[in-house]
Amino acid sequence: MDIAVKAPAVWRRLAKPVAIIGAGIAGLTAAFDIERRGLQAAVFETGRAVGGMASSFKDAEGYTYDFGAHFVSNRLADALGASEISRTVGHYGEAVSLGGRSYSYPFGLAASPRYAVSAFAARLSPGKVENAADWFRNAYGEALAQDVAIPLAEAWSGAPASELSPAVGQKLSAGVMKTLYLKAASRVTGRAVCNGYSHEMPESPRVYHVYPEGGVSRLLEPTMKQVGHRIELEARVERVFVERGRVAAIQVNGREIGVSAAISTAPVHVLPRLVEGTDQLDELGQFRYRPMIFVNLRFEGRNLLPDTMLWVPDRSQPFFRVTEAPAAMPWLAPEGRTQLTFDIGCEVGDAHWSMSDEELATLCLEGLCRIYPHLRARYIGAGGMLKTPFAYPVYLSRYEQRRQAFARGTGVAGLYSIGRNGEFAHLLMEDIYWRTLKRMQHVADYVGQDV
Template sequence: MTTAVQAPNVWRRFAKPVAIVGAGIAGLTAALDIERRGLRATVFESGRAVGGMASSFKDAEGYTYDFGAHFVSNRLADAMGASAISRTVRHYGEAVALGQKSYSYPFGLALSPRYAASAVSARLKPQPVANAADWFRNAYGEALAEDVAIPLAEAWSGAPASELSPAVGNKLAAGVMKTFLLKAASRLSGRAVCNGYSHEMPESPRVYHVYPEGGVAKLLEPTVARLGDSIALESKVERIFVENGKVAAVKVNGREIGVSAVISTAPVHVLPRLVEGTDALEELGGFRYRPMIFVNLRFEGRNLLPDTMLWVPDRSQPFFRVTEAPFSMPWLAPEGRTQLTFDIGCEVGDAWWTMSDEKLAQACLDGLCRIYPHLRERYIGAGGMLKTPLAYPVYLARYEKRRQDFAERTGVAGLYSIGRNGEFAHLLMEDIYWRTLKRMSDVASYVGQDV
């Protein structure tokens, strides 16, 4: 944790604030760290509540669900002051459905003679890598790449794997020995040890999954309490003004406010429309995000899937992933019942996006029952339907060089971009937290020089 550096109260009172756009985990973490350093921060959130995609819902029937999949470690909960309200997750696992047969991930697939032989062949004769499809074939072998990795990548991104950057594979890479050791640690400790959920900090048997009581949004409450009136809700940042190559002011709800720096969590393709006074960000307007629909269905019984998360690389299915959160966290559904969440990749305005909730539920139920026919008789009904036009950044090869440059700097002095949408990066919650803290050192240095 960064040690606070207290500035004189008079300077703090009259200094221009650091403006933070968006009150999700990245924006709130940034604000708290900026204030710990003795600087002024104001978080401008256009909505009526904080959280962004770290939002939770509990309905009258006793089901709790989040806006998309979130993974919280005990280390993150402790860093954010929420360890006292966080329950330990005892088990977490993944499986892959191929036809009506399921394989545990990754070892069940690795033990398949067909996939093992193909993987060995690929390692002995690696091919040049120009795109994600090449990366998958080299990493997993032709058979597993064609049957599993490529269909999933295409369903998730909405683009052919041949048009995706090889960097897509970087977020999936995990050492076999590390995976084996952490899986063994999970069994011995009775805790769901994290494996592949943080690249910024080391993973070990002491870092495991937890879940805040009342939903993942509760993770943010200690930070919100500390920030107090530094958070301005229903305050839309309409413009970011740049003068002589550096940030000078923001326009919020029609009012211009001088600032010392701007930290944005907005999707990067929005920044060119927000920023006035430079065309340095123009190329970012072409960056793509994948829209997603999350469909929740309720069933009698528990542990209906082979594990918590089921990947479905069948291109004929409307969904590519099904998650049974109560498999790992039974308190998220009433006793004797469960909820399955289906992820549907789509485009805004297409047939899936405009489909009625009833038809979406029916499509998911029919698809699930092609894999597990016996589940139809256990179906109770549909839960909430959630849609987002900005679920995941899509790493297209055509703008990979610009993406890498943007990861280093925005190109505008005093403008910083953080969080998954703001960094245009495949980041899970813990990495968002640690990366944000690292970036705040740069912000503090810049603001100090500017003063």
């Protein structure tokens, strides 16, 4: 008897792999969970290495830096099997630079009479919320919204706050009592307790920041040991074929492979060009991502900023955030030295994107010295410069309804989208992990159903 012909359809589908497009934290987590469930995963990574945005770099001088800012909890390190290589972060805090002064976030700002009075007035008489600017005014008051929240939102999104969905603010909200409780827990425990870094799992004094020795990419090493044999590098997925409303196959480097399902970590606006056989995803082509440049500068000394992260809501500055990672994680820089990372929002091909590394370093140094003139004497030189065209999803109001529908599913049977870029969501690393596991239950249910 010809089993390939006579076997039930579910058997034939189970014989085909679940294709995973991309080998970042979401793709590798998906592969591990798919294999754990007794299914076969096939991971296709366009690049020459795994990791995606969870990539780390260490140079000959002993500086370690990552592709952007990453926040790792001990809970995530445990889940990924990376606890033994992760160190506890003793302190993490944020500050805001305003008018030549720095304010701790959020309580230093809340203590300012100007901002406190404005926030109180907004609570007494909230206005109608139609966009992100309205949301910020209602949540923080007119003064804080205008001075801090709106300039920062516009810097990292590249769009007017009046054109952004209120969901931007809702993603950033955190309760005052919860913040007070977790800040107090940080002081008592001597650990940087997480606050606002997971919406999928509860936060408590037992959930705190850690960081792997050697950089964030090392978090993926245990998972790689389990699924490395399922990964094909330099494998560009060129097509996802849909037949009768269901994913049937993919095309990789010119060859066609039958699959039982496809899981994408690609930016969502790529999907309309990738998927063939349906127009269900055409509207996703209008979704925007904010490109970003990360500039690393080195200095003598440590604790140069008022806290680990400094927000700069000054529209005249090229950057909106400066992070001193070695202040919280001293092993990331040689002893007695530090590295500041500057975040510049831009567009591909614009003046900032087109600058040389030397020009970017000079631009950031000059901007920093307008805030802290004394740091010029401590400047050593530039470190690595990193650019990504897909740093943050931009929640424009004009496609908010479609975004919400996409958050519930792609609308194509057997096609799933995961990860920050894949879900088009403001997700940090821990939520990417837990959300990916939830989606894999849906994938397993779909692949295992009798069709």
